[in-house]
Amino acid sequence: DAKTTQPNSMESNEEEPVHLPCNHSTISGTDYIHWYRQLPSQGPEYVIHGLTSNVNNRMASLAIAEDRKSSTLILHRATLRDAAVYYCIPSGGSNYKLTFGKGTLLTVNP
Amino acid sequence: NAGVTQTPKFRVLKTGQSMTLLCAQDMNHEYMYWYRQDPGMGLRLIHYSVGEGTTAKGEVPDGYNVSRLKKQNFLLGLESAAPSQTSVYFCASRIPGTVNYGYTFGSGTRLTVV
Numbered sequence: 319d320a321k322t323t324q325p326n327s328m329e330s331n332e333e334e335p336v337h338l339p340c341n342h343s344t345i346s347g348t349d350y351i352h353w354y355r356q357l358p359s360q361g362p363e364y365v366i367h368g369l370t371s372n373v374n375n376r377m378a379s380l381a382i383a384e385d386r387k388s389s390t391l392i393l394h395r396a397t398l399r400d401a402a403v404y405y406c407i408p409s410g411g412s413n414y415k416l417t418f419g420k421g422t423l424l425t426v427n428p
Numbered sequence: 429n430a431g432v433t434q435t436p437k438f439r440v441l442k443t444g445q446s447m448t449l450l451c452a453q454d455m456n457h458e459y460m461y462w463y464r465q466d467p468g469m470g471l472r473l474i475h476y477s478v479g480e481g482t483t484a485k486g487e488v489p490d491g492y493n494v495s496r497l498k499k500q501n502f503l504l505g506l507e508s509a510a511p512s513q514t515s516v517y518f519c520a521s522r523i524p525g526t527v528n529y530g531y532t533f534g535s536g537t538r539l540t541v542v
Contacts, residue, residue, distance in 0.1 A: 351469055352527075354530070361536055362531070362533050363533065364516075364531060409527075415486075417473070420470050421470060
């Protein structure tokens with residue numbers, strides 16, 4: 319599995335954009351980059367995933383570097399409900415498994 | 429639409445006791461997973477199943493057994509609980525064969541072994 323490096327914590331203000339970085343320099347060519355988040359006292363939930371191109375969905379955007387060694391999860395307007403631990407997980411193949419690191423704890427200030 | 433349901437939500441066991449955690453999903457997902465999460469840590473994979481009647485070991489399988497007798501249910505058993513198994517246990521499921529559908533997780537079972 320590719321090793322990932324994420325900041326232990328980040329802070330943001332409500333209604334401001336948040337950029338959560340992730341380094342995955344050992345990612346293999348077939349690995350997708352998955353992002354999950356875990357709200358307090360809940361199980362993780364899927365946020366977004368991508369392979370090479372930038373991706374958007376209703377929750378967030380994912381910007382992937384051209385060399386795929388890093389990616390950034392973008393929350394366009396943070397809300398209090400976005401306070402969570404965010405996990406960046408490279409994994410691929412039809413039988414892909416999720417290997418969780420410690421993630422980034424995002425605090426959103428009102 | 430319940431998604432992934434875990435029972436019980438909380439449990440306290442004495443060392444040496446046994447118990448079974450139940451995971452049920454109503455999404456007709458083929459793949460199911462059991463994870464544990466210790467304080468301040470990410471989730472670690474215990475066992476997983478790629479279909480009814482099949483199970484496989486994950487990263488930390490020792491001390492646990494699993495069964496998948498029905499497609500919708502995945503059971504995690506602790507035969508002789510130890511304090512080191514105090515943790516929050518999460519079950520997840522997903523559609524196989526594609527990365528285009530993510531994992532759906534349950535809300536967890538908080539287990540304390542005293």
